[in-house]
Amino acid sequence: MHFGKDFKKIRKNRTYSQTELASGIISQSTYSKFEAGIRDVDARIYLQLLHRLNISAEEFDYVRNGYSYGRKQNLIHKFFSINYNHMEHLQSLKRQAVVFLEEEEYDQDIKNVYLICEAFIQLHNTKDLEVAQNIVEPIWRNVSKFEQWYLNDIRIINTILFLFPADIAIKFTETVLVRLNSYKDFPDAARLKIAFKINLSLLLIKNKDYARACTIIVDSLQCDQREMNYSVLALHFSREAICRANTQREGSAELLEKARQLLLLYDDQDYWERIQQEFNHYSSLDINTTDI
Structure with missing residues (x-):
């Protein structure tokens, strides 16, 4: 597959000549052949050219596909965006993964999408965690x-974190948080780190390790609050409220009210109901505040 014509469009839009774009990276004559589709360039040259054009490889792929994701990337994007409790979406994504694997060459990423969708579907249908664990074990x-x-x-x-025993999931999460430090300046890494911290807090709450869960939540609020969207911030407040309720510490009701007020501002009644249900399930209190 030749990308030369796509580079040509972007180069001209950036008002670079072939010589200016290729300078110090590749000869102008070789670059000209690349644009003409006569020859390819290796990955190192490809990335250097994109860097000079100030465009990421992901954005380049998106633009050259007519400002849309390619088939594989579209599936993966959908997978990481869906609610894993929504059976209709999981079934649809599973079917798309099956078709992809039948029509395209074998792809491990899409195979993983299929397996995880199947695991959550089986967990919903059978309520048997071991069945789901066996599906994603590979x-x-x-x-x-x-x-x-x-x-x-x-x-x-x-x-798949919640499909495994708490001690294993906690160990993996702690390792992930350390490894994510290497990505401190990389886009989306901060949000991913927040997701792992809030998931780790629930694993610890399930293990009744409220003090440790509270420490992680408070640390996340102190370090990462500016990176949080409103729903994640509200969830932090409610998880800290759970920890305080279970350790007889003051401030539980006030934190839950902060979550409610935040979701009131965004008119998100559904999420507030989910937060209330989680709080009542995991706390020693049963707080019912005014509905949004």
Whole structure:
């Protein structure tokens, strides 16, 4: 597949000549052949050219596909965006993954999408955690072998975290949080780190380790609050409220009210109901505040 014509469009839009774009990276004559589709360039040259054009590889792929994701990326984007409790969406995504695997060459990422969708569907239908664990166990086993986890691996781990025993999930999460430090300046890494911290807090709450869960939540609020959207921020308030309620510390009701007021501002009644249900399930109190 030749990308030369796509580089040509972007180069001209950026008002670069071929010589200016290629300078110090590749000869002008070689670059001209690349644009003409006569020859390819290696990955190192490709990335250097994109860097000079100030466009990421992901954005380049999106633009050259007519400002849309390619088939694989579209599936993966949908996968990381859906609610894993929504059976209709899971079934639809599972069917799309099956079609992709039948029509395209074998792809491990799409195979993982299929397995995780199937695991959550079976968990919903059978209420048997072991069944779901067995389905995704090959993913877990494969990822465990990697010396280094990249962001896509970390996102996959995040989706299946709750399908495994708390001690294993906690250990993996702690390792992920350390490894994410290497991505401190990388886009989306901060939000991913917040997601793992809030998921770790729930794992610890389920283990009745409220003091440790509270420490993680408070640390996340102190370090990452500016990166949080309103729903994640409200969830932090409610999780801290759970911890305080279970340790007889003051401020539980006030924190839950902060969550309610925040969701009131965004008119998100559904999320408020979910937060209330979680609080009542995991806390020793049963606080019912005014509905939004």
